[in-house]
Amino acid sequence: MLDENPFGSFKKECEETLKTVIKKLYPEFQIQKLVLEIPPNPQYGDLASSICFELSKTYKENPETLASKILNEILKLKFNLIWKVETLRGYINFFVNLPKLAEQTVNLAEKLKKEFGLVKTEKPEKIIVEHTSANPSGPLHVGTARNAILGDALARILTARGHKVKRHFYVDDVGRQVAIVAYGYRLLGEPKIKEKPDKWLGFIYTATNCAVEIKTLKEKIAKTQNQEELERLKRRLDEYAAVAVELESTHKEEFYKILDGVNSDPNPNQTIEKIIVNYEKGEKETKRLVRRIVKECLKGFRETLKKAEISFDSWDWESSFVWSGKVWEAIEKLKKTPYTFTRDGALVFNVQLAAETLGVKQKIFGESLFEVPQLVLVRSDGTTLYTTRDIAYHLKKFEWADRVVNVVGVEQKLAQQQLKTALLVLGVEKALNSLIHYAYELVKLQDYRMSRRRGKYITFDELIDEAVAMALNEVSKRSLNLPEKQKQKIAKAVGIGAIKYTMLSVSATKTVVFSWDKVLNFEANAAPYIQYAHARASSILRKTKIKPKKPDYALLQNPLEKQLIIKLSMFPEVFCEAADNLKPELLAEYSNSLADAFNAFYNKLPVLKAEDKALRDTRLKLVKTTKIVLENALNLLGIKTPGKM
RNA sequence: GGGCCCGUAGUCUAGCUUGGAUAGGACGUUGGCCUCCGGAGCCAAAGGUCACGGGUUCAAAUCCCGUCGGGCCCGCCA
Numbered sequence: 001m002l003d004e005n006p007f008g009s010f011k012k013e014c015e016e017t018l019k020t021v022i023k024k025l026y027p028e029f030q031i032q033k034l035v036l037e038i039p040p041n042p043q044y045g046d047l048a049s050s051i052c053f054e055l056s057k058t059y060k061e062n063p064e065t066l067a068s069k070i071l072n073e074i075l076k077l078k079f080n081l082i083w084k085v086e087t088l089r090g091y092i093n094f095f096v097n098l099p100k101l102a103e104q105t106v107n108l109a110e111k112l113k114k115e116f117g118l119v120k121t122e123k124p125e126k127i128i129v130e131h132t133s134a135n136p137s138g139p140l141h142v143g144t145a146r147n148a149i150l151g152d153a154l155a156r157i158l159t160a161r162g163h164k165v166k167r168h169f170y171v172d173d174v175g176r177q178v179a180i181v182a183y184g185y186r187l188l189g190e191p192k193i194k195e196k197p198d199k200w201l202g203f204i205y206t207a208t209n210c211a212v213e214i215k216t217l218k219e220k221i222a223k224t225q226n227q228e229e230l231e232r233l234k235r236r237l238d239e240y241a242a243v244a245v246e247l248e249s250t251h252k253e254e255f256y257k258i259l260d261g262v263n264s265d266p267n268p269n270q271t272i273e274k275i276i277v278n279y280e281k282g283e284k285e286t287k288r289l290v291r292r293i294v295k296e297c298l299k300g301f302r303e304t305l306k307k308a309e310i311s312f313d314s315w316d317w318e319s320s321f322v323w324s325g326k327v328w329e330a331i332e333k334l335k336k337t338p339y340t341f342t343r344d345g346a347l348v349f350n351v352q353l354a355a356e357t358l359g360v361k362q363k364i365f366g367e368s369l370f371e372v373p374q375l376v377l378v379r380s381d382g383t384t385l386y387t388t389r390d391i392a393y394h395l396k397k398f399e400w401a402d403r404v405v406n407v408v409g410v411e412q413k414l415a416q417q418q419l420k421t422a423l424l425v426l427g428v429e430k431a432l433n434s435l436i437h438y439a440y441e442l443v444k445l446q447d448y449r450m451s452r453r454r455g456k457y458i459t460f461d462e463l464i465d466e467a468v469a470m471a472l473n474e475v476s477k478r479s480l481n482l483p484e485k486q487k488q489k490i491a492k493a494v495g496i497g498a499i500k501y502t503m504l505s506v507s508a509t510k511t512v513v514f515s516w517d518k519v520l521n522f523e524a525n526a527a528p529y530i531q532y533a534h535a536r537a538s539s540i541l542r543k544t545k546i547k548p549k550k551p552d553y554a555l556l557q558n559p560l561e562k563q564l565i566i567k568l569s570m571f572p573e574v575f576c577e578a579a580d581n582l583k584p585e586l587l588a589e590y591s592n593s594l595a596d597a598f599n600a601f602y603n604k605l606p607v608l609k610a611e612d613k614a615l616r617d618t619r620l621k622l623v624k625t626t627k628i629v630l631e632n633a634l635n636l637l638g639i640k641t642p643g644k645m
Numbered sequence: 646g647g648g649c650c651c652g653u654a655g656u657c658u659a660g661c662u663u664g665g666a667u668a669g670g671a672c673g674u675u676g677g678c679c680u681c682c683g684g685a686g687c688c689a690a691a692g693g694u695c696a697c698g699g700g701u702u703c704a705a706a707u708c709c710c711g712u713c714g715g716g717c718c719c720g721c722c723a
Contacts, residue, residue, distance in 0.1 A: 033663060040666055050665045053703065063703085090703095091666070135723070175723060346721050370648050370719090379721040386723050411717055413649070441650080441716085474685070494685090506658070509650060511716070517672095518657075522685060524672045532685050540682050581662085589659065592670080603678095603687040623682095645685075 004112075004119050005572040006104040010081040011036055014047050014094045017082065021073040022051070029058060036094075042559065045086065045093030046566065052090045063090030098562055099553035102622075105569040106551070109625040117571040117632050120162035121579075127163045128397050129155040131407035132305070132312075133170040136297035137177040138202025140304050141457040142514050143409075143443040143450060148460075149503040150440055151407035152310045153584040153637050158405075160636055161579040166313045168397075169301075173294045174318045174389065177205065177452075179275040182290050183268070184208030187261030188254060190289070198300025199459065201293060206455035207247050207255050211262035213240045216269065243454050273381075280383050282323050304460050308496055309638060316396075318389055327384055327392040330426065331377055334391075337425055345380030355421050360432060364417050375418045387415050391422045394435070398423070403434040405582070410439040410509070438582060440508035446515055458514065467495035470520045471528075479644060486644075493640035494528050500639050501527035505588040526592045530630060531641055533595035533602075537627040538643040540607055540620075548617030555615045556622075560604055564597045564622055571629050575636070584637060591633040598626045 003009075014036050022029060031051075039048040052063035052070065059066065067087035074085050074092075083097040109116040131151020134144040151167070159165045172178070184204040193200050217237045224230045247255045262268050278286035298315065305311065321327050331347065334340050339354040340347055352372040355361040365372055377388045397404050408416060416437040423431035444450065450457045472491035479487065502519050505526065506512055522528040556565065571590070578586040607623055610616035631641045 035663060035665095037665080040668090044666070048666085050704095053665070056703075089666070172723070177723075344721085348721090366648080368648065372648095373719050376721050381721080383721085385721070409717095410650070412723080414718055415723085439650090444716095478683085478685075510658090511651075513657090521672075524657085525685095526671075528685055529671095532683085536683060536686085543682065585659085589670085596670085599686060600688090602682080603684095606682065608682050644683090 004108065004117075005576075006081075006101055006108065007566065007569040008573045009104075010094075010096050010101060010569075011047060011573075013079070013081050014049070017074055017077060017079075017085075017094075018049055018051060018070075018092070020077070021070050022055075025069060025073060026055065026059070029055065039091075039093060042562075044088060044091065046096040047094045049092045049094075050090070052092065056090075066090070067092055096566070098556065098565060101569050102553040102556055102565045102618075103551075105565065106553075106621045106625050109568070109628045110621075113628060114632060114635075116628055117575050118160040118636075119572050119576055124162045124164065125402040126400060127158055127165045127403045127405060128168055128401040129158065129165060129405045129407065130168045130170055130397075131155070132301075132310075133172065133408070134301065135172050135175075135177050135452075136198075136201075136294045136301070137181045137205045138297075138452055139196070139198040140301060140460040141450065141452070142460065142463055143457075145308075145460040145463060145499070146440060146443050146503045146512065147407050147409070148305065148308065148310050149500050149638065150438070150508060150584065152308075153500075153504055153587075154405060154407065154438065154582060156638060157575075157579045157584060157587070157636050160575070166401075167311070168314045168316055169312045170393065171294065171298065171315055171317045172386075173290060174276075174280060174322060174384075175386065176272065176276060178290060178294060179272050179279065180208050180212070181205045181293055182275050182279075182286070183272050184211075184258050184261075185293055186289060187258050189257075193296055196300050196303070196461070197296035198304070199461070201297050201300075202452075202455070203247070203251055203254070204258070206243065206453070207251070207258045208262065209453055210240050210243050210247060210455075211259045212268045212272070214244065215262055239454070247455065277381065277383055279319065280322050304464070307464050307492075308460070308500075309640075316393065318393070321389055321392040321396070322384065326396065327389050330392045330395060330422075331384070331388065333426055334377065334422065339425060340377065346376050347378035349375040349377050349418070349422065351375050351418050351421050354425050358421075358424055360421070360424060363432065364420055372418075372421075373414065375422075387419055387422075390415075390419055391426070394419060394423055394431070395426065395428065398428050398431065398435075401434075402430065403436065404431075405436045405438050407438045407440065410441055413437065413439060436582070438508065441511040443512045443514050446513055463499055463519065464496060466516070467499050467519060468492050469495070471495035471498070471522070474522060474528075475645060482644065490642045490645050493642045494522070494531060494645060497527035497531060497634070497639040498522060498525045500637060501525060501530075501588060504584050504637055505592075507585055526588070526595075527639055528645075530591050530595040530634065531639075531645055533598045534627060534630040534634075534641045535643060535645045536602055537598065537623050537630070540623050541627065542643070544608055544620070546617070546620065548620045550614060551618040551621050552614045553618060555618050558605060560597075560601045561619070561622065564594075564601045564626065567594045567597045568622070568625050568629055571633065575633075578636075587633050587636055591630060591637075594626065594629060594633070598630075 015034055036047045036049055039045055052066040055066050056063045067090050071087045081097050081100055083095045086093045129151055132144055132148040134140050155165050155167045181201050181204050217233055221233050265271055275286055279290050339350045351374060355364055375387060376385060378384055420431050420435050468491050471494040475487050475490050499519055574586055574590045578584060607619045610619055634641050
């Protein structure tokens with residue numbers, strides 16, 4: 001691995017050097033940690049250690065004296081990638097042998113090309129990445145887009161690391177939301193679907209839900225005496241009335257048909273529940289209706305995801321785990337443990353007791369002493385709940401997988417913890433460390449909260465279409481002589497790249513406040529900036545037929561060249577860290593800083609018109625390496641790198 | 646009531662796991678740069694009580710305790 005990681009080799013050498021010397025001078029000193037860090041200023045070297053501050057505690061000498069003693073010993077050793085070592089104010093500063101580092105990096109990149117930096121793990125695992133898994137009752141929106149983009153990047157990164165990765169989409173077809181759509185669709189007389197199906201079904205969902213809410217709220221208001229409660233109900237009714245006005249304006253005829261249907265139904269909620277129960281039973285007519293709707297919705301999802309170049313290996317239907325009896329098998333097994341009991345006809349899982357008995361309470365739920373809420377597994381009417389079915393699903397996942405990464409919103413944290421506990425009860429021991437909830441925060445809108453129920457959301461389609469249109473406009477301004485088809489291709493790469501970068505560059509634990517301005521401002525967004533750096537590198541390489549034969553890396557003396565070489569040499573390390581810690585944002589940030597280094601280099605130093613041939617050849621090598629690294633890095637994030645833009 | 650997450654210039658954001666030298670970057674603002682490989686670019690300037698208060702340490706944005714703001718969860722919803 002070290003041969004494939006130039007900067008890592010340098011770091012390793014610094015570590016070894018320090019260890020050797022400290023062991024010699026202070027044999028009894030236990031090195032706790034030997035962290036080498038990148039100094040704040042290049043004049044302090046390329047890597048530095050503050051170990052002397054640590055030593056000074058034990059040996060009561062001041063760090064500067066210790067540093068010079070250590071330096072004395074270091075200078076007796078032979079170096080490979082280390083060029084020189086200095087001390088300053090107690091720090092030991094290592095300077096890299098730049099020509100050597102450059103040569104190694106460039107040669108590796110030339111040899112490995114698309115594989116450069118993608119260092120393979122020593123312990124390949126079978127990993128399932130479950131992501132997106134949007135409820136099939138309406139279109140993907142900007143929130144699920146964040147999920148899809150994160151999940152897709154994680155899958156790409158883990159695959160590149162040498163793991164066997166499968167991407168799964170969990171189709172949540174069992175449950176209330178889909179049942180509501182089924183109800184509404186039936187009220188409409190099951191018409192042929194004309195527009196994009198997920199969008200159309202999203203309308204039916206919102207309209208039906210709205211009609212049911214209005215009816216239910218009116219009934220409650222008629223019965224309520226409590227003034228405060230009455231006010232609350234009236235406010236909600238007003239909200240849904242507003243939603244109704246909007247729905248009426250888009251699909252008037254259909255909306256009234258649904259409204260009338262719901263109003264003439266003596267008990268709509270009961271009708272919806274009946275759909276849920278019948279579907280779970282696998283009753284023929286309900287099955288036909290629901291499956292039809294969900295299939296249509298998934299068609300819409302696929303179309304959207306295809307535009308974003310996000311694909312899946314498996315679509316796992318929740319219902320299949322119910323019908324195959326797998327859910328009940330799991331329930332029966334849990335029933336036999338001491339951790340379940342019956343309450344008011346429902347089957348309840350005592351998560352707290354199970355976690356404590358298995359000794360995993362702290363590990364799963366943290367240090368605090370709080371009482372873990374119990375989990376209802378089976379309703380008193382005999383139907384199952386989401387998390388129950390998820391248990392069966394995960395038993396299946398772990399039959400194949402060594403590790404399961406679930407890209408699921410942070411609001412489901414408790415459910416994921418309860419799920420993990422259940423799996424441990426059922427004997428899936430690897431779930432303890434290998435069931436990973438990759439939690440991400442929600443995407444919010446500036447003025448209002450997104451709400452599927454109220455039909456207030458920005459769809460992934462709208463987002464893509466707007467961004468691509470905007471990009472096409474920009475491309476047309478700049479590259480007038482390109483054929484239309486190529487312009488469109490570039491616009492797609494730029495527009496979608498901008499969306500993906502926006503989602504990937506913010507840590508998953510932070511809420512994203514969505515604004516059109518942020519995504520569509522290509523000046524501010526880093527994706528077009530990075531792609532531009534890549535296009536410039538490509539342009540240089542396009543313009544020359546020179547195959548640099550005799551580069552001389554000692555000629556690279558300019559700080560801008562140095563900065564670029566160091567950045568390039570760090571790519572394998574950044575990649576490994578991103579992959580092993582599931583941190584795509586590291587690659588986003590890295591790509592941006594590499595583009596910075598390249599753009600600065602490009603602006604100041606001529607490549608093809610360099611002062612002499614050897615220098616030209618050497619710089620050409622750097623350009624080539626930059627192109628390779630930018631491609632590899634962005635590719636891991638699912639972002640394209642067009643040669644022209 | 647309990648648990649978890651977030652708080653860094655006017656705005657957005659990195660760094661927090663593993664404490665280290667001058668807190669990186671972007672938008673916006675101000676001022677420069679196309680006889681030179683693509684100006685979606687480059688250079689420079691201004692802008693910070695790292696929410697607040699304690700503590701640990703030679704050293705705290707980073708670790709610990711507390712406070713305040715914002716969010717999420719604690720459903721026979723998903």
